[in-house]
Structures are given as C-alpha cells and as structure tokens.
Amino acid sequence: MFTLDRLRALAAVAAHGSIAQAARSMHMTPSGVSQQLAKLEREAGHPLLEPHGRSVRLTHAGRILADHADRLLAQLAAAQADLADLGDEVLGPLRIGGVGSAVRTLLPEALAALVAAHPRLAPTVVDGEAIDLLPLLLNGELDLLLIESWANRPLPVPEGVTQRQLVSEAVYVALSERHPLADRDTVDLAELADTVWACCPPGTEPYEALVQSLRARGVEPDIRYAVAEHPTQLALVARGLATSLIPAMSRYPAPPAVRFLLTHPPLRRDIRAAWLTRSESPPVRACVAVLTV
Incomplete structure (x- = not known):
C-alpha cells in the first residue's frame, strides 16, 4: 500500500x-x-x-x-x-504547534477565550522549533503554528503556507550582573568576541540567527550550552557561565542577577501564525482572530 x-x-x-x-x-x-x-x-x-x-x-x-x-x-x-467549507461552526480538534516562548506568552489567554466562546472546540498544543514543526504542518499532523522569524535570518516558508504576523519584538543580550559590560544600556556584538554563549540547539532559528549576527560583526561564536528553553539559558547567564540572546517576551521571569542590553546593530524577532492555505478551517480562523486582537 x-x-x-x-x-x-x-x-x-x-x-x-x-x-x-x-x-x-x-x-x-x-x-x-x-x-x-x-x-x-x-x-x-x-x-x-x-x-x-x-x-x-x-x-x-x-x-x-x-x-x-x-x-x-x-x-x-x-x-x-x-x-x-461545510460550515463556519468552530468545533472539533485544533492541533497547534509553537515555539516555547510564544506558547507560554501568547497561547494561554487566547485559548481560554477561544474555548469559552466555543465549548465544542478541542485544542491540543505541542512546543518545538520551526525546523521540526513545519514538516508536521505540511504533512497534515498540525493545523496551526506559532513560529519565529529573525530579521537578520528570515524563516523560509514553503509555498502554500499562509502567515500572519502576531508580534515584532526587540532581542536583548542577557549578561550576568558581574559581567564588565552589565552596567551598559546597549552593547556592540563585536565587543563579545571572547564570550561563551548559551543558545537553542543547532539547526534552530535562534541558533542560526545568533551565529549569523556574531559573524557579521567579525566574531566566531563559542556556543557551549545548547538548551532549548530560555529560562534554562537565563539560569546559566545568572551564574556567569554564559551569555544569551533573549527576545523581549522571554525576559520575564528572569533571575535577579541577569541584565538585559539592547544590541548594536539592533536585532528583532517576529512571531507569526502559519497554516496551510488549502486547509484553513473555522477553528484556525477563530484562533488566528483571537491571537491578533
């Protein structure tokens, strides 16, 4: 078969x-x-x-x-x-995949409102990175994604996928309060040539964005901690073990020993909703509408 x-x-x-x-x-x-x-x-x-x-x-x-x-x-x-197209009733399964920070920050309130308005809707959520989630969307295993795209490395999305921007935010350098540059408001990435980094695993959008950002400033990154969750990265930063690039929505909660500096040149990250154009359903439309309010 x-x-x-x-x-x-x-x-x-x-x-x-x-x-x-x-x-x-x-x-x-x-x-x-x-x-x-x-x-x-x-x-x-x-x-x-x-x-x-x-x-x-x-x-x-x-x-x-x-x-x-x-x-x-x-x-x-x-x-x-x-x-x-059988109807516009919002019911049945809605399978969502998203990057962890967007799942944590954007989804809970949106899903609470959505389920309250449509009690017969049954959402499920998995977190992950775009590199793993996009194949699941294309194969019909997920209905809606919350994915990230960094301004210095836009996420390539295949034909047939519709996107809607939800958030555009600044990206910060997270430093230990004991770091010599911690009292600054901004930092040039070229000043971090001898820095040890914590970042999401290789192949993910944050990893590739970090590598490209540093190389653009003549710095070869020393990435020793490959961990997916921003809170874990911040725990390493707080102990003075590493530095990390952290989007605005992931700064809180953070250990008190962490300082956040804007970058020069500035870095930004977008969070986008993405779904198969041919498979747009009433549940997908309703969820995107709540997320963009």
Missing part, C-alpha cells in the same frame, strides 16, 4: 527535478526523501529513479506513478477544502 508521505516525496522530485530541491520544499533532509523513495520503489515493484548526470530523473514507471500521485494529492486537497 502506497503511503501519502512517499507519494508526496515522488511528486516533489518530479516537480523540482532533484532530491535536494524536493527535500528543501518538504522541509526534510535529502536522506529522508531518499528513504521514502526507496520504500516506494519496493512497494511499486519497479525502479522509479535513475541516475542523470549528477542528479536523478524519473523512469517511465516513476513518471506514471508521479502522475497518479499528483492527481491523488490534488483530490485530497480538494476534499479537505470541501470539508472545511
């Missing part, structure tokens, strides 16, 4: 002409796409790809199956849109 994920992988290779481009469009790794295609070949009983220069191309069997996959995925999208 062919699975939708494997058919999506084949359709993406057919549309983009390479496994690497298909992987980028699906927010997957090339090896992950290759694994899906290998399983699909075994299920199909025919080779679906063949070498073509440094890349690959579809075989005759691959083109036939990709054509069927395109029609099947189009029919599935149409079915989802038809069901979403």
Whole structure:
C-alpha cells in the first residue's frame, strides 16, 4: 500500500527535478526523501529513479506513478477544502504547534477565550522549533503554528503556507550582573568576541540567527550550552557561565542577577501564525482572530 508521505516525496522530485530541491520544499533532509523513495520503489515493484548526470530523473514507471500521485494529492486537497467549507461552526480538534516562548506568552489567554466562546472546540498544543514543526504542518499532523522569524535570518516558508504576523519584538543580550559590560544600556556584538554563549540547539532559528549576527560583526561564536528553553539559558547567564540572546517576551521571569542590553546593530524577532492555505478551517480562523486582537 502506497503511503501519502512517499507519494508526496515522488511528486516533489518530479516537480523540482532533484532530491535536494524536493527535500528543501518538504522541509526534510535529502536522506529522508531518499528513504521514502526507496520504500516506494519496493512497494511499486519497479525502479522509479535513475541516475542523470549528477542528479536523478524519473523512469517511465516513476513518471506514471508521479502522475497518479499528483492527481491523488490534488483530490485530497480538494476534499479537505470541501470539508472545511461545510460550515463556519468552530468545533472539533485544533492541533497547534509553537515555539516555547510564544506558547507560554501568547497561547494561554487566547485559548481560554477561544474555548469559552466555543465549548465544542478541542485544542491540543505541542512546543518545538520551526525546523521540526513545519514538516508536521505540511504533512497534515498540525493545523496551526506559532513560529519565529529573525530579521537578520528570515524563516523560509514553503509555498502554500499562509502567515500572519502576531508580534515584532526587540532581542536583548542577557549578561550576568558581574559581567564588565552589565552596567551598559546597549552593547556592540563585536565587543563579545571572547564570550561563551548559551543558545537553542543547532539547526534552530535562534541558533542560526545568533551565529549569523556574531559573524557579521567579525566574531566566531563559542556556543557551549545548547538548551532549548530560555529560562534554562537565563539560569546559566545568572551564574556567569554564559551569555544569551533573549527576545523581549522571554525576559520575564528572569533571575535577579541577569541584565538585559539592547544590541548594536539592533536585532528583532517576529512571531507569526502559519497554516496551510488549502486547509484553513473555522477553528484556525477563530484562533488566528483571537491571537491578533
């Protein structure tokens, strides 16, 4: 039995002409796409790809199956849109994924108002980073995301995803009160050349934004603490073990021994709601409306 994920992988290779481009469009790794295609070949009983220069191309069997996959995925999208249009009643599941700071700061009040207004709505929430959440949205496992995009490293979002900005905020350098620069209001990132950093894990938007910000000022970052939660990063900062980049909404609560300085050049972070355009439903619309009030 062919699975939708494997058919999506084949359709993406057919549309983009390479496994690497298909992987980028699906927010997957090339090896992950290759694994899906290998399983699909075994299920199909025919080779679906063949070498073509440094890349690959579809075989005759691959083109036939990709054509069927395109029609099947189009029919599935149409079915989802038809069901979403059955009515405007806000009920049933609403599966939300979001970065931790946005989940903690924006969602509780919004969900409380939403559930009070629509008692038959059943929201669920998972936290995580955009790199992990976007594939779940694209695969239909989540309905709505709260994702971050840093001004110096805008988040690439695939076609077919609608975004709505919710918050635009300043980003601060968090220093221990014992740091020589702690009494300042602003700090040039070039002044932090010998600093040890705490940041979210590699591959996440905060990590890449930190690396690019420092390298732009001629500093090679020394990131020794890879922890996802801002409160944990601030605990390390308070003990003088590290420095961290902290968005405005994550400054509170913070240990009293932490000082926050604006950066030069200034850094900003946006929080955005994101959902599949074709799968916009009454629950998604209602939640976005509450979040943007």
